[in-house]
Amino acid sequence: KAGVTQTPRYLIKTRGQQVTLSCSPISGHRSVSWYQQTPGQGLQFLFEYFSETQRNKGNFPGRFSGRQFSNSRSEMNVSTLELGDSALYLCASSTSGGEVEKLFFGSGTQLSVL
Amino acid sequence: ILNVEQSPQSLHVQEGDSTNFTCSFPSSNFYALHWYRWETAKSPEALFVMTLNGDEKKKGRISATLNTKEGYSYLYIKGSQPEDSATYLCAPATGNQFYFGTGTSLTVIP
Numbered sequence: 001k002a003g004v005t006q007t008p009r010y011l012i013k014t015r016g017q018q019v020t021l022s023c024s025p026i027s028g029h030r031s032v033s034w035y036q037q038t039p040g041q042g043l044q045f046l047f048e049y050f051s052e053t054q055r056n057k058g059n060f061p062g063r064f065s066g067r068q069f070s071n072s073r074s075e076m077n078v079s080t081l082e083l084g085d086s087a088l089y090l091c092a093s094s095t096s097g098g099e100v101e102k103l104f105f106g107s108g109t110q111l112s113v114l
Numbered sequence: 115i116l117n118v119e120q121s122p123q124s125l126h127v128q129e130g131d132s133t134n135f136t137c138s139f140p141s142s143n144f145y146a147l148h149w150y151r152w153e154t155a156k157s158p159e160a161l162f163v164m165t166l167n168g169d170e171k172k173k174g175r176i177s178a179t180l181n182t183k184e185g186y187s188y189l190y191i192k193g194s195q196p197e198d199s200a201t202y203l204c205a206p207a208t209g210n211q212f213y214f215g216t217g218t219s220l221t222v223i224p
Binding site: 003004031033035040041042043044045048050055056058090092097098099100101102103104105106107108 | 118146148150157158159160165203207208209211212213214215216217
């Protein structure tokens with residue numbers, strides 16, 4: 001069974017640009033959540049999607065958005081990039097996103113904003 | 115937002131030593147407590163999910179306990195091995211949302 005796949009693995013952008021990250025969950029998983037990891041910070045929750053609907057959103061500016069497709073694949077978009085957006089972005093999937101379900105993480109996308 | 119604290123921040127132990135770390139969280143807002151292991155250059159991997167006060171889980175040399183009334187969980191590693199070197203994350207979960215701590219970085223010296 002294939003794991004969670006994130007693309008691209010690395011990205012370099014400049015300030016003001018926008019970026020789209022992709023996440024393909026494990027087959028059969030309908031919940032996809034996104035996290036940001038910066039040095040010294042824990043995994044910061046961005047948002048969670050289930051059956052194409054955003055159920056939860058973390059405390060991030062509106063420049064961060066996402067969506068989920070009917071095949072459960074998810075994309076995350078960051079517009080008007082800032083230097084502080086440089087981070088590792090992880091997505092995780094689970095069957096239905098319940099609190100007792102283990103999360104399965106992808107390898108992440110390392111975003112560098114210059 | 116849940117305030118989750120993990121201690122210590124980092125730990126160096128000799129191979130064969132036993133060790134433990136702490137995860138503290140507000141006891142009122144809670145449904146499940148997760149532990150994940152994150153090895154360098156890999157993805158975080160789930161270790162345990164616990165929900166009941168007094169719950170204990172074990173996986174090989176690693177075990178965890180949960181105290182929901184006082185809001186803490188302990189992770190124990192018995193006879194640490196170099197392959198145990200990783201960052202250990204805890205995450206209380208409530209309302210379909212997971213709140214990760216900053217982790218404890220463990221280095222096991224051969």
